[in-house]
Amino acid sequence: MTLRLSSKVARCAAVVGIWLAGAGSATSQSTAPTAPIPTAPRAPAPATTTPRTTPPVRAARPATPAAAPVVTPPAAPALPGVTPLPAPELEAFVDGFVRRSMNQDHIAGVTVSVVQNGQVVLKKGYGVASLSGGRRVDPDRTLFRIGSISKTFTWIALQNEIDAGRIRPDTPINVYLPEKLQVRDQGKKNPVRVRDLYNHTPGFEDRALGQLFEREERRIRPLDVYLRQERPNRVREPGVLPAYSNYGVALVGAALANTGAKPFEDLIAERVIVPARLTRTTFREPRAWRDDLPAPMAPALAADMAEGYRWTPLGLQAQPVEFIGQIAPAGSASSTAADMARYMTLLLNGGTIDGRTVFSARAAQAFRTPSYRPAAGAAGLNSGFQDIALPGNRRGFGHGGATLWFHSNMVIVPDLGLGVFVSVNTDTGQSLPATLPSAIVERFYAPARAVPAFTPLTAEAAALYAGDYLTDRRAYGGLEGFVNRLIGVAKVRASAQGGLAVTTDGQTRLWIPTDREDVFKAADGTDMLVFQRQDGTPARFFAPSGISAYERVGPLFKQGVLSGATLLAALASIATLAGVFVRSRRDTRQTTSQARASLLQTTQAVLWLTAIACVGVFALGSGDVASVVFGWPSGWLLTASACAFIATILTLVTLAMTPVVWRGGRRVDSWNDLRKLCFTVTALIFIGFAIVLAAWGFLEFWNT
Known part of the structure; x- marks a missing residue:
């Protein structure tokens, strides 16, 4: 799924640690530090089907690549004014780019395909699909988990139903769902429409921990059971703001299954995968047969699945299969680079391949045209596909995808007749898929990047934008909501160059003003950042990906307030416990009411320190993504709450x-005024801390 869950959970440890230490905000950096060269065994040579006519520049000399036959559709005419990619130069460029990323980010295996004008220009595998089995990545055989790229298959099936008149975009989704799966009103005026789901504007909160991925086969649920048991809260009216929703896509899959009267996995194979002749693409997963679930992955395909890896200080560690079948329409697909090359050709050809029509020309145009933009100049969505800004003022469409261990990206550039797919099988490899497609377009088709000229913001203007903003793609209550408030913050600050510095996901990017108010351009690329005002003040901005908004937070929800309240409560608790042991006999004289109050406050001090300590233990273990995702809710966090x-x-x-x-008794058998004052101040500190925790959702141990 396009979730980036692994990086978010890993950041949770650092953020919670900073909270415990009483720091006001997380330390940010412009770029991630360069990682050391991995000590794992040298990866096998890449498997490639592209002939090498010139030797590419590479980090290390590989063994002779394993060749595989190339089967492609007939070449389409080159687009006017577009020079086709030179295959040898492209391969040399991709080789260097991929190997550098593999070394820096400790990636076990990579699979890549590039198509243009109906031909496969590059199809190549790097590294290993399985360290234990010694299997190399073969672009024709090795299946990678493609995460949320799966959604694009669901959108194609949906558009086919729209063309057939069986589903209408502006009709409430409930019309197409069985009663047990229908979306409840929850106090909202407007129903969730089909259009709201493919535009990712249904108004749902977004929950993932403990449910989106499963490690044990016995915990996999049928799609309809998952949708009934994991209903998200509706936190706003539909159509108001973008907030990426895996649950919403799963609802579309359930609607398709209902109107088609067959399981989603069968329907998507029958209507998209088989007609496109994607022989090594499937939404099924490698597991044992279960009567209450769709059929598992075919053994021949399961044998060629790439293993997922986690990078640790001890090297690469193979991870168990992550099951996503309970929400299959949103992310359970696996595919090869070769099949994805055919799929991209299908998208570039307007829905036809090998003389077969998989989807209509109208649907093809819908995938290239924004169906929703939250604001003028902001990135939007093209009937479910992401609208992508590219170098040279070009635009493309496609989708990214991520599971815990796999990261993928698919970018289609119609005016170049170009498609790029890349996937990695290691948790630390998200940067490579995110950057390679744009790098290819920039290297071969964009003019040399010039130093951007702009009019710097005044200090007063920059101050209007500065502040902390919180993503709307999050849980809105309970312990997951608490964690999301910690890791979903974007810090906007004025930069010394007269622009804005925005820190999200632990990375800082510089943004420069454009000639349009509230619109900023990335200093290092093509992304746009668009703010929206409320009462004359910037109240939110829209993420460059187009799938979420960040809303300005009030003082109570700033991390510095949480850190300060935690520090004060911890010090007050320690002082309270210390007082029990250091008071003289005279200081211990007290009335019965004061004795009870003292016992209560001492108990509170023990409980507050226990809560803080338990959060600390949780933070120490949250670097292990699997333990957080599969072990949610953590016993440590539940105890703390x-x-x-x-x-x-x-x-x-x-x-x-x-x-x-304060009334006490006679002076000789009551607390003195200093102790009464200390008691009162401590009580006020504790209640202030409790108010902050309640607002952040931390006290809701029953709501995970």
Whole structure:
């Protein structure tokens, strides 16, 4: 799925650690530090079907590549004014780009295909599909998990139903769903339409932990069961803001299955995969047979699945299969570079391949035309496909995809007749798929990048944009909501160059103003950042990917407030416990009410420190993505939340007792004024901490 969950969960450890330390905000950097060269065994030579007429520049000399037959459709005429890619130069460029990324990011295996004008220009595998089995990546045989690129198959099937008149875009999705799966009103005025789902504007919150991926086969649920049990909250009216929704795509898959009267996996194979002759593409997964689930992946395909890897200080570690079948329409597909080459040719040819029509010319145009833009100049969505800005003022369409261990990208550039697909099988490899397609377009078709000229923002103008913004693609309550508030923040600051510095996902990018108010361009690329105002002040901005918005947060939700409240509560708790042991006999004289209040506050101190310590243990283990995703909700986090909840209740009781504590008794058998003051200040610190935690969702241990 296009989730980037692995990097987000990994960042959680750092952010929570900073929270515990009492820091005001996360430290950011412009680029990720260069990683050391991996100590894992040298990857096997790439498998390629592109003849080498000139030796490419490469990081290391590979063994002779394994050749495979190339089967492609007849070549289409070259587009006027477009010089076809020179295959030898393209291969040399991709070789260097891929090997550099493999070394820097510790990637086990990569598969790539490039098509143009109906021909495969490059089809190549790098590294290993399986370290234990010694299998190399073969672009014709090795299947990679393609994550949310799966959604594009679902969108094709949907457009076919629209063409047939069986589904209408502006009709509520409930019309096409069985009653048990229908979207509930939840107090919202407008129904969720089909259009809202392919535009990713249904108004759902986004939850993933403990449900999006499964590690154990026994936990895989049928699609309809998943949709019933994991209904997200509706947090806004549909059509208002973009917020990427895997659940929404799964609803479309269920609607297709319902109108087609067959399981989604059968339907997508019958209507897209088989007509396109994608012989090594499937939405099925390698598992044992179960009567309540669709048939598993064919053994012949399962034998050629690439393993997923996690990079650790000890090297690459193979990971178990991550099952996504419970939400198959959103991300369970696996494919080869060769099949993806055919698929990209199909998209470039307007829905036809080998004389077969898989989808209509109208649908083909829909995939190239924005069906939704949140604001003028912002990236949008093309009936489910992502609208992509490319070097040279070109635009493409396609989709990215990510599971825990695989990262993929597919970019189609119609005015170049070009398609690029790349996938990696390692958790640290997300940068390569994200950057290679644009790099190819820039290298062969874009003019040399010039130093951008712009009018710098004044300090006053920049200050209007500065602040913390929170993604709307998140859980809106409970412990997952708490974690999302920690890791979903974008920090916008004025840059010294007169633009903006925006830090998201631990990376900082510089943005320069354009001649349009509230519109900024990436200093290092083609992405656009568009702000939207409310009452004259920038209130949100839209992500360059077009799949989410970031909304300005108030003071209570700034990480510095959470950090400061945590630090004060920890110090107050330590001081409270220390007082129990260091007070003299005279200081311990107290009334019965004061004794009870003291016991309550001491208990609170123990509970607050226990909660903070448990969060610390969770943070230490959250670097292991699998343990967080598959083990959610963490016992440590549940314990912390429950302790904080009980401490909050006791704090409220303590506050109610404060007037009694101050009245006390006679001077000789009551607290002195200093102790009464310390008691009151401590109670206020504890209640302030509780208010912050309640607002962040941390006290809802029952809501995971």
